Amino acid sequence: MAIQEINNTSPHAHVTRRQTLDRVMNNAGRVIGNFLIHYWALMITCALGILVFAALSVPFLSYFGLDGISKQIFFALHLVCAQIPSHSFYIFGHQLGMCERNFSIYASMFIGSLILVLSNKRIPGIPWWVWILMILPMAIDGTTQMFGLRESTWQLRVLTGTLFGLANVWFALPLIQKTILESLPAQSLDGTASN
Amino acid sequence: MTKSQDQSATEVTFYTKAGCHLCEEARDMLEDIAALTTYMLTEIDIRSEAAIFEKYRYRIPVIIINNDTIIEGRIEFRDLAKAFHLR
Numbered sequence: 001m002a003i004q005e006i007n008n009t010s011p012h013a014h015v016t017r018r019q020t021l022d023r024v025m026n027n028a029g030r031v032i033g034n035f036l037i038h039y040w041a042l043m044i045t046c047a048l049g050i051l052v053f054a055a056l057s058v059p060f061l062s063y064f065g066l067d068g069i070s071k072q073i074f075f076a077l078h079l080v081c082a083q084i085p086s087h088s089f090y091i092f093g094h095q096l097g098m099c100e101r102n103f104s105i106y107a108s109m110f111i112g113s114l115i116l117v118l119s120n121k122r123i124p125g126i127p128w129w130v131w132i133l134m135i136l137p138m139a140i141d142g143t144t145q146m147f148g149l150r151e152s153t154w155q156l157r158v159l160t161g162t163l164f165g166l167a168n169v170w171f172a173l174p175l176i177q178k179t180i181l182e183s184l185p186a187q188s189l190d191g192t193a194s195n
Numbered sequence: 196m197t198k199s200q201d202q203s204a205t206e207v208t209f210y211t212k213a214g215c216h217l218c219e220e221a222r223d224m225l226e227d228i229a230a231l232t233t234y235m236l237t238e239i240d241i242r243s244e245a246a247i248f249e250k251y252r253y254r255i256p257v258i259i260i261n262n263d264t265i266i267e268g269r270i271e272f273r274d275l276a277k278a279f280h281l282r
Binding site for chain 2 (some may be wrong): 075084085095
């Protein structure tokens with residue numbers, strides 16, 4: 001019996017098993033890599049969409065009496081937003097899950113990345129100086145309000161937040177896509193370009 | 196709800212509304228404060244009066260302590276404790 005067991009785990013069997021494992025790992029890596037290369041923007045868009053949808057769902061859930069779920073989502077969203085009542089939108093008399101500025105940022109990032117995905121990631125990115133110009137209004141509005149120099153309005157929060165969100169996605173996402181395309185070998189590049 | 200019959204007890208007015216998540220959190224904090232000190236609590240639903248509703252609808256939860264200290268919005272426990280002179 002003992003001799004037979006030793007024979008079953010011979011060096012040859014180990015090598016074969018290792019080769020199989022290597023092949024499986026390589027294939028899995030290739031599949032995951034290809035998936036990420038093709039769907040990274042869609043995944044970002046979905047994540048942003050979930051955030052925006054969650055923020056919007058809070059007042060609706062409260063309105064329909066589902067306070068238990070609404071409360072959990074509301075407090076989970078505190079991870080990404082201060083949720084100051086006087087800086088928030090209200091639907092049916094219930095506060096949204098995010099303040100006006102953050103809601104505008106995430107909603108515009110969601111719409112911006114959705115447009116990028118729908119265009120097959122072909123939208124050219126904005127140059128860095130346009131990005132700076134677009135984020136500057138929110139920086140000024142936010143910091144002057146934070147230091148008590150003035151009080152912003154909901155219109156300014158929405159406008160500057162939207163500019164900030166759009167600037168970020170239209171600067172960063174095309175840059176990511178460009179970097180991916182440049183780093184791919186020629187044969188993969190043809191496949192990616194067609195997607 | 197009265198927490199104490201003491202004449203010199205701190206007077207607290209709490210403006211709230213059903214379905215306000217921040218108000219529920221503020222109420223929990225007030226209960227934690229009640230374990231540390233005594234106060235007289237008056238809870239007002241802002242929908243009970245139109246003028247109060249207009250004044251506080253975008254500010255609740257609002258806690259007024261002894262008619263001078265106002266804490267509102269997203270309330271932190273340390274701020275509330277400080278207002279009660281507990282820290």
